[in-house]
Amino acid sequence: MAHHRTTTDVLIVGAGPVGLSAAAELRRHGVHCRLVDRLQARLPYAKAVGIQPRTLELWDRMGLVRDVLEAAVPLRGQLLYVDGREQGRMELEMPPEVPYGFAALPQYETERLLERYVARLGTVIERGTELVSFTQDRDGVTARLRTASGTDEELRVPYLIGCDGAHSVVRKTLGLSFGGGAFQEAFMLGDVVADWDLPHDYGVRSVRRAPDGSPGDTLVCIPLPGAGRYRMSMRLPQELAGDPGADAPDGVAHGVTGGRVPGLADLQAVVDRLAPRPARLSGLRWSSVFRISHRIVDQYGRGRVFVAGDAAHIHPPTGAQGMNTGVQDACNLAWKLALVVRGDAGPELLATYDAERRPVGEEVVGRTVRHAVKGIDADPEDRRTLLLREAQLLVGYRGGPLSGAPYGPEDAPQPGDRAPDCGGLTTPVAVYPLRLLDVLRGRPGHVVLLYGSDGGELAAAAEAVRATGGAPAVVILAGGTGPARTTGADGTGTDGSVPPDGSAGPPAPAVPVYLDAAGEFARLYLPDGATGFLVRPDGQLGARFPLAGTAAALSGFLRALSVRRDAPLRDPVVA
Numbered sequence: 144m145a146h147h148r149t150t151t152d153v154l155i156v157g158a159g160p161v162g163l164s165a166a167a168e169l170r171r172h173g174v175h176c177r178l179v180d181r182l183q184a185r186l187p188y189a190k191a192v193g194i195q196p197r198t199l200e201l202w203d204r205m206g207l208v209r210d211v212l213e214a215a216v217p218l219r220g221q222l223l224y225v226d227g228r229e230q231g232r233m234e235l236e237m238p239p240e241v242p243y244g245f246a247a248l249p250q251y252e253t254e255r256l257l258e259r260y261v262a263r264l265g266t267v268i269e270r271g272t273e274l275v276s277f278t279q280d281r282d283g284v285t286a287r288l289r290t291a292s293g294t295d296e297e298l299r300v301p302y303l304i305g306c307d308g309a310h311s312v313v314r315k316t317l318g319l320s321f322g323g324g325a326f327q328e329a330f331m332l333g334d335v336v337a338d339w340d341l342p343h344d345y346g347v348r349s350v351r352r353a354p355d356g357s358p359g360d361t362l363v364c365i366p367l368p369g370a371g372r373y374r375m376s377m378r379l380p381q382e383l384a385g386d387p388g389a390d391a392p393d394g395v396a397h398g399v400t401g402g403r404v405p406g407l408a409d410l411q412a413v414v415d416r417l418a419p420r421p422a423r424l425s426g427l428r429w430s431s432v433f434r435i436s437h438r439i440v441d442q443y444g445r446g447r448v449f450v451a452g453d454a455a456h457i458h459p460p461t462g463a464q465g466m467n468t469g470v471q472d473a474c475n476l477a478w479k480l481a482l483v484v485r486g487d488a489g490p491e492l493l494a495t496y497d498a499e500r501r502p503v504g505e506e507v508v509g510r511t512v513r514h515a516v517k518g519i520d521a522d523p524e525d526r527r528t529l530l531l532r533e534a535q536l537l538v539g540y541r542g543g544p545l546s547g548a549p550y551g552p553e554d555a556p557q558p559g560d561r562a563p564d565c566g567g568l569t570t571p572v573a574v575y576p577l578r579l580l581d582v583l584r585g586r587p588g589h590v591v592l593l594y595g596s597d598g599g600e601l602a603a604a605a606e607a608v609r610a611t612g613g614a615p616a617v618v619i620l621a622g623g624t625g626p627a628r629t630t631g632a633d634g635t636g637t638d639g640s641v642p643p644d645g646s647a648g649p650p651a652p653a654v655p656v657y658l659d660a661a662g663e664f665a666r667l668y669l670p671d672g673a674t675g676f677l678v679r680p681d682g683q684l685g686a687r688f689p690l691a692g693t694a695a696a697l698s699g700f701l702r703a704l705s706v707r708r709d710a711p712l713r714d715p716v717v718a
Contacts (some may be wrong), residue, residue: 151177152484154286154300156313158182158268160191160250161452161469162306163257167205168477170264171587172680174484177298178266179288181273185258187429189249189334189374192365193218193463197535198470199243200564200682203580208243210256215246216368217344224349224419232345237534238527240667242564242580245534247366249334249374250466274312277303279446302480303448306473309436311454317445323438323508326459326515329379330433333410336371336426337364339418343371349419362417372426376460377413379405379432405430435459437512439504443497449476456504459515464507467535471681472500478588478680482704489705499540536561540683545703547686547696555669558686562678563668567661568619579664582617582657588680589614591697593654594664595673595690596621604675605654607693612701614677618656619664 153169155162158180166178194215202208223231235245258268271291278285284303288296305313314321341347346365353359364373407427414422439456443449452469476496482488510532524532531537539560540546546559556563568577583590591608593616595601601618608616659665668676673690677700688696 150298151175151300153177153302153304153480154179154284154298155304155306156180156274157306157308157311157452157454158254158258158270159306159308159452160253160257160466161473162304163254163261163268164470165304165306165451165473165477166261166266167207167257167264168474168587168680169481170261170266171205172478172481172485173587174477174481176266177269177300178261179269179272179274181271183271183291185251185254187251188332188431189251189367189429190332190433191250191253191460191463191466192247192367192374193467194246194248194253195463195467195533195535196237196241196243196245197538197561198467199246200580201470201474203242204583204586204682205260206585207256207260210260211246211248211253214252214256214368215248216366218245218247218346218366219344221346221348222341222419224347226350226352227419229419235530237530240563240565240663241534241536242578247368247374249367252368253466274307277313277316277448279303279448284447301447301484304473304476304480305448305450305454306452306469308453309457311450313448314440314450314454317448317450319440319442319445319450321438321440323436323457325434325436328435330376330435331379331405331410331413331430332433333375333405333407333424333430334367334428335373335375335407335410335424335430336369337373337375337414337418337422337424338371339420339422341420347373347419349417351417360413360417362414375410375414376433377410377417380409380413403432405432435515437508439501439508443472443501443504444493449493449496451476455501456508458508458511461511461514464511464533464535468504468507471503471535471538474681475500491705495544499543499545503538545679545685545700547688547699547703550687550689551671551674552669555671556667556684556687558684560684562676562682562684565663565667567659567663568657569660570655570657576660577657582655583678583682586615589685590678591616591693592619592676592678593617593673593690593693594619594621594659594668594670594675597673600673600690604673604690604693608697611694611697614697616654618654620656620658622659622662622665 152174153176155165155176155178158178162178166176169176199208202211218235220232220234222229237244273289275287275289283299283301286298286300286303288298290296305311307313343366349362351359360378363376367374407424410430411424414424437458440450443455451472458465479492479496483490483492541557541559543559549557564578564580566576566578568579591614593601593604605616675688675690675693676684677686679685686696686700
């Protein structure tokens, strides 16, 4: 085999929200990547429109969330109508400790914001560039690309990620199975303005029963930015339906299809029949026919090649789970790839991507199919738990290969769980309280949170963090304790920072201290006295331990990552 000069660390195929998220996380961790997409431009489709609170948390840590919040509209709930009468109202209200609610944003806007963010980090989408084929061996991947000009390029890279959708070339080339099935019905989608008087920050689900009383056609409307604008979906009338096989030459009937595009009159005719209020549609931006399948791969990758998002799992759009699940796939894989590429972890770490994410994909596929067939009440969970699950705040990896031993109260957040956000953190300088997300924002790597009230004990734990791994430590001082009296980097007494021991040389930088003034951290994390928490780059807890056992706990986590003994878990330097 010919050898080729490696020009990048990771090749990402597909520049939708998932591929862009993978590129963003890799670049934040200082890893170079190329991002290619066969399309010449972003598609104008508002396919994936729902943004879950968990996705907003991930984008917050990246530093992207402000742009999203300024562009999106709130999604406060859903109105249910049956035969024109309101039958219920689902409020999408999060507990007060959750920083974000549900939002709606067209996929093309999500992609625009992510594309701009990634470009600021130094990666630009290579449009019109298609992955033709690839092979892999023990040392890397050889990929053949066809550029927009029609020329072929052979590229040698250490790793490849397929984010190329339901008809993924990467998945097919790997030979991954994609088991599941398809729904027989086809649907129409349209991005339109409705002139009714319904509240715009609520979705609408309107059902007209069949003559025998059984559920009939359904109209679903999700608000979009713009006065009266919605993404509407409805069953495709039989007269517009074509041959589903013509749109699925690979056997996967999923997504926007070809053939006749429904016009405004086609959408209006269905709205006239199903809408709870008379409504005139206008301002059609786009429309399409959409088919739905439910499938998942048998593995999320083989060797040095991985799949994420729709390339790994497809399912009904119920609950807006698809794009959000794919973004979490990308964030989970990216920080692990970054450690391996930088030589800070062994390649065995990459097997945990499948171990952690495929069970999540299986659960999402099963749940969305149940809800599509039987409704959201098909699950017996209480409404609060059901809502948290839809918000993807209950995604966790307890018992997984990277989850350490539990510690503290049974009902406390444990390794593998999402690290809860909290408010009420103060410093001696800021005159306003901060959230934990404010503390974590912009830190691409692992962060160790040290909770306690004794300055000496906290300083010893901070020194153990520095000596064991080098990941940044942050002290959360127990409420009511007051600022810790510590020594600053210049050897003078200061308040508000805890330094590790610098007696063996120049003083080490001080460790930042935040006071849990409102007691929210203690209420949500339930520390068992002086307790440490390791927060992973994807916002999950990696370890929970008594401060006296900081060194042992972090060493155990490093062993789980297969980190070389001479390569500690250091904070990445973003290129």
